Amino acid sequence: MSQAVSGLMWYIYAGFILLGLFLLFLRFILGPTSSDRVVSVDAMTTVTTALLVLFSLFFKRGIYMDVALVYAVLAFITVLAIARYFEGGL
Amino acid sequence: MWNMIFGEILILIGVIFLFLGSLGVFRMPDVYNRLQAGTKCTTLGAFSTIVGVGIIEPSWFLKSLVIAFFLLLTNPVAAHAIGRASYKMGVKLTEKSVVDQYGEEKDE
């Protein structure tokens, strides 16, 4: 029974996350300045980290949590690098 | 069983906040207001989702806590860096703004 419930919940979670990612993607294309685009990319990486953790629950593999952590580290450094480039500190 | 229900509720709350954060990034008028929505809502959303997953599978709880803490520590720093860089680049505040003490100080 709980399996069926989690199966149903999974669709709700995925729906919300995909809708959010779609909105962020629209902002990424529309964004008038490059800063807007970086903001949307930053939000996207956070959403994606949460999505990766949800994947590890869905497939019942604890090992995938490591992937989420690697993604969080690299995403942080990427955003920081872009921001420093805009600032003129690179 | 109870931890399943509690975890699912936490994940649901988190996912809704992630969606609201994305909506905020889409709707707000300028970079700084977008950062407000994009940082706060997505950080709490991701935090809640990740801790919820940790509660459903107790053996992953500590690791999920580490990921959540890492996000809590790094997301504000990234937001600060983007905000500062945008201001240095000369991105204007929206016309609705009422005061800009940072810019005033720069001009003097």
Next chain:
Amino acid sequence: MKNISRWLYTAIIMFILWVIFTGKLDSEELIAGVVISLVLALFTYRYFTEKGLLNLTPKKIFCGIIYFPYLIWEMIKANLDVAYRVIHPKLPIKPGIVKIKTNMKSDLGKLLVANSITLTPGTFTLDIKDDTLYIHWINVQTTDTEEASKAISGRFERCLKRFLD
């Protein structure tokens, strides 16, 4: 002497993280963890800490544990606030940049105050110069530095002061 304390403190934190990463209490993993954290701490303690083992007094750990639920509670309030503004069809915002003063002396204190401000209702840290923080506020209530400081960062500083000093 002080350097040894800093080194041991870094190694202890690293070892705890190592155990969490591996996720099992196997003797081989634990021995490898001790060796690796001691070696890595030797290279990185200069970055990681200034006070060393003094950070691990019971009082400080207790204050840290108290501070965390408080921050989470403030974050939930912040999010409901922002969520309300996002959903509202007219976007009721009144943004602006104000400056506030902080009393924190150490770098870590400033970092934690700035991060807490970013995560809580309608404010985020735009820049920092010495002890002046420039805050972007989504709903400006006052432009006076004193009052703004009290409204934005007063609550955290009381808590953090005890935790850090």
Next chain:
Amino acid sequence: MIKKVLIILLFVLLGLSLYSVVKYNTFGEDKTVVARHYIDYGMKETGSQNIVTAVVVLYRGFDTLGEVTVLFLAATALGALLHGLRFKSKEKEPSSLIVSTAARYIFPLIILFGTYVFVHGHLTPGGGFPGGVIIASAFLLLFLAYTQKEVSEKTLSLTEGTAGILYVITGLLGLVMLNSFLANFLPKGIPGKLLSAGIIPLIYILIGFKVGAEMTGVLRNLKEEEK
């Protein structure tokens, strides 16, 4: 306007091509003979939980040595190319206090995580290459936060050279003891323990050091400017 439409069109095309890849290549079926052998006997023959690691280090170990060499050549070539060019860059904007303080506290944690990834190459996804890159990214964080930070070139090339030589020596030991280059001469142990899978963890640690040093060297070369 037309630019935005083109961007959307590009992404739609990318999505369609990805969709066809996912649809027509079923996941985990149609294995070749070699793949089936790896999956059925890999764990028994090598003692490694992670079959990909076993393939990379043992079944195709010689290939991996070549890959590390290619990476080394690429890093050296980049250094040589940039050697003559010294860009006169304008004054660099220092990073704010928040970024530099956060970098100081996060740097050791990323280093620890990279070490965890390459030490557990035979148990979890990852291994020497990803672990090395994570370590290099920690150094990138330092370079971003402190404009003055310098890593000495001697330390980097010493680490890299030692790791490379030890890799070859491990291979030669296999040649001496079991008559084959890079043979697994250490006991296999129980799969799932840290000390298992023979020489795989040893080689992955060496690859981790080598890749980390090489990538840090690349970043350092790109950052360098006129003094």
